[in-house]
Amino acid sequence: GQNIDQPTEMTATEGAIVQINCTYQTSGFNGLFWYQQHAGEAPTFLSYNVLDGLEEKGRFSSFLSRSKGYSYLLLKELQMKDSASYLCAVRGRDSNYQLIWGAGTKLIIKP
Amino acid sequence: DTGVSQDPRHKITKRGQNVTFRCDPISEHNRLYWYRQTLGQGPEFLTYFQNEAQLEKSRLLSDRFSAERPKGSFSTLEIQRTEQGDSAMYLCASSLESSGTSDTQYFGPGTRLTVL
Numbered sequence: 722g723q724n725i726d727q728p729t730e731m732t733a734t735e736g737a738i739v740q741i742n743c744t745y746q747t748s749g750f751n752g753l754f755w756y757q758q759h760a761g762e763a764p765t766f767l768s769y770n771v772l773d774g775l776e777e778k779g780r781f782s783s784f785l786s787r788s789k790g791y792s793y794l795l796l797k798e799l800q801m802k803d804s805a806s807y808l809c810a811v812r813g814r815d816s817n818y819q820l821i822w823g824a825g826t827k828l829i830i831k832p
Numbered sequence: 833d834t835g836v837s838q839d840p841r842h843k844i845t846k847r848g849q850n851v852t853f854r855c856d857p858i859s860e861h862n863r864l865y866w867y868r869q870t871l872g873q874g875p876e877f878l879t880y881f882q883n884e885a886q887l888e889k890s891r892l893l894s895d896r897f898s899a900e901r902p903k904g905s906f907s908t909l910e911i912q913r914t915e916q917g918d919s920a921m922y923l924c925a926s927s928l929e930s931s932g933t934s935d936t937q938y939f940g941p942g943t944r945l946t947v948l
Contacts, residue, residue, distance in 0.1 A: 819877055
């Protein structure tokens with residue numbers, strides 16, 4: 722079967738760094754996406770990885786290891802507005818372009 | 833602002849009524865997706881279009897759900913004979929599929945449906 726695993730909830734302190742992990746088992750692989758979703762709002766695209774390695778975009782970075790079926794999202798210099806759910810989604814090669822979604826990690830930032 | 837719009841933003845209806853939602857994608861995007869999301873879960877795929885063709889529909893989707901994209905631009909999602917279990921956020925997303933793009937999906941603000 723196809724599956725995406727993420728921690729349900731994480732807590733971090735304002736100004737600190739947090740790493741949100743995502744592991745996946747899919748039928749083939751054709752890209753991994755991270756989205757941010759504030760409560761009651763739609764998901765907002767953060768990053769895309771298709772090759773192994775680190776993609777950096779400001780305070781946010783995303784890492785991919787295809788051989789391990791593993792990705793992480795790294796958030797630096799945490800701000801209160803980063804309190805949100807972070808969704809990992811994988812496009813499998815055989816899934817006709819459909820994304821397989823994790824349930825999301827709720828990140829709580831404390832002062 | 834991602835450029836995808838949805839209407840209405842909120843809908844309250846009584847069980848058994850029909851409802852229709854509209855989605856206007858980013859203008860140059862050729863793919864359009866409908867998802868359903870409940871609290872604490874990731875988006876659940878419902879269906880998607882490439883231009884005006886509906887290419888895939890979730891096997892979990894009952895025949896009370898139907899979607900159209902008549903001219904390859906906006907799309908509508910209709911739910912007939914609504915049930916309380918249909919209460920959820922209905923999300924629309926669009927993407928540009930072409931060689932060399934990541935085919936990233938951009939979401940609209942969603943329509944929150946409450947069935948009483």
